[in-house]
Amino acid sequence: MDDLSLIGRIKRKDQEAMVTLHARYADLLYSIAYRMLNETSSAEEVVQDVFMKAWQNAAQFDDQRGPVIAWLIGITRNLAIDHLRQRGRQIETTGDRSLEDSEEITGFNLPDDWQDRERVNSLRFAVNDLPAEQRQVIELSYFGGMSQSEIADYLALPLGTVKTRMRLGLQKLRDAWLKE
Amino acid sequence: MNDHHSSSDLLPLYALGVLSEPERAQIEAWLAQSAEAREALKEYQAMFTALAATVPLRKAPASLTSDFRDRLAAIATNAPAPQKSGKLPVRRLRWVVALAALLLIGITGIAAYALVVAQNNAQTLQAILLNNKATRVALVPQNGASGTLTFIRVDSNSNCVLEGQLPLLPSEEQYQLWLVNQNGERESSLVFDGVQEFHQWLMAVPDVNDHYVAVSITVEKRGGSTIPTSPPVFANQLPE
Numbered sequence: 001m002d003d004l005s006l007i008g009r010i011k012r013k014d015q016e017a018m019v020t021l022h023a024r025y026a027d028l029l030y031s032i033a034y035r036m037l038n039e040t041s042s043a044e045e046v047v048q049d050v051f052m053k054a055w056q057n058a059a060q061f062d063d064q065r066g067p068v069i070a071w072l073i074g075i076t077r078n079l080a081i082d083h084l085r086q087r088g089r090q091i092e093t094t095g096d097r098s099l100e101d102s103e104e105i106t107g108f109n110l111p112d113d114w115q116d117r118e119r120v121n122s123l124r125f126a127v128n129d130l131p132a133e134q135r136q137v138i139e140l141s142y143f144g145g146m147s148q149s150e151i152a153d154y155l156a157l158p159l160g161t162v163k164t165r166m167r168l169g170l171q172k173l174r175d176a177w178l179k180e
Numbered sequence: 181m182n183d184h185h186s187s188s189d190l191l192p193l194y195a196l197g198v199l200s201e202p203e204r205a206q207i208e209a210w211l212a213q214s215a216e217a218r219e220a221l222k223e224y225q226a227m228f229t230a231l232a233a234t235v236p237l238r239k240a241p242a243s244l245t246s247d248f249r250d251r252l253a254a255i256a257t258n259a260p261a262p263q264k265s266g267k268l269p270v271r272r273l274r275w276v277v278a279l280a281a282l283l284l285i286g287i288t289g290i291a292a293y294a295l296v297v298a299q300n301n302a303q304t305l306q307a308i309l310l311n312n313k314a315t316r317v318a319l320v321p322q323n324g325a326s327g328t329l330t331f332i333r334v335d336s337n338s339n340c341v342l343e344g345q346l347p348l349l350p351s352e353e354q355y356q357l358w359l360v361n362q363n364g365e366r367e368s369s370l371v372f373d374g375v376q377e378f379h380q381w382l383m384a385v386p387d388v389n390d391h392y393v394a395v396s397i398t399v400e401k402r403g404g405s406t407i408p409t410s411p412p413v414f415a416n417q418l419p420e
Contacts, residue, residue: 019249124234174192
């Protein structure tokens, strides 16, 4: 059963459909939450809260605004960022750490109807190719929910430097994304 | 032109949700008037969704999904704690006024609690009715009884549902539903009145861990009995 059918049933309060959705995406959302929080119990908590929010707010899901997985990822990011804010933001960026370890990951259980499956790989390589300082500011923004000013404070850099790194890095990612 | 460049730079940050209030207002004004900007935003949103999927894969603990299933079931079956009523003002009031206030608060609290329980029961009932794994067993009239009844149960759910209609009884009598376990013991689940129109009753399963093999309904004195005292008027076996 595809995601949209599942959501239709979840809107009618079908618990089994909700459990199916959970089983389908728990690994992916857990990986994202763990990447942001770097801690297993908080990541587990976030995942459970994500699906509980999805259960409670399924009626608000609008497929015109994107696929189900995008909606779930958005909730995951928001909840993980809330956790980070509560504990005073201790973000781990990849920094000099190579992303090669992620190359062996052949892909998550992404929905079949997600047209961007191939582009995810291109994006992964583009992220890996970014200069460390550009990757760092993007990660702080994406995985840490930080504004450019907050990143500048966090890294003790001039705001202009952060903006430049961010702009250059995002431009490279966008080019890779649109190239496919 | 500068504004456009500035907005273009801010657009991905808008998609990330990390802009300040004035910056967000600037972008939203731009989005409102530019279809090109809206398209670009869609692309960024798709790209950032994909970016999340580039993180190294970690297996979630195997228990996470079963825990979530339990959490959902608990929401569907557990009545919430009674809502707290408002605090009494700490004043020197005459005792009659205080008593009246207490009474009013008590009534309000009970009414609020009753409303919460009723809403919760309705949700629980709907969750069972909509569950595609629910077992539905039509109860067969016995000994000349009339009416139609269906017994609905979801495995491991601590509640079940009876739906249908059956004749009214004299005021001193009520129907009583019994679940029969593997040992032939009959456990009372519901005491209820007849209804002329279709009705749904939510009831608690006496022991959620027990394996029930049959359902029967008898006519008992009002308030119910500890054991069946009359032949069943409805009955049927439950599937394995």
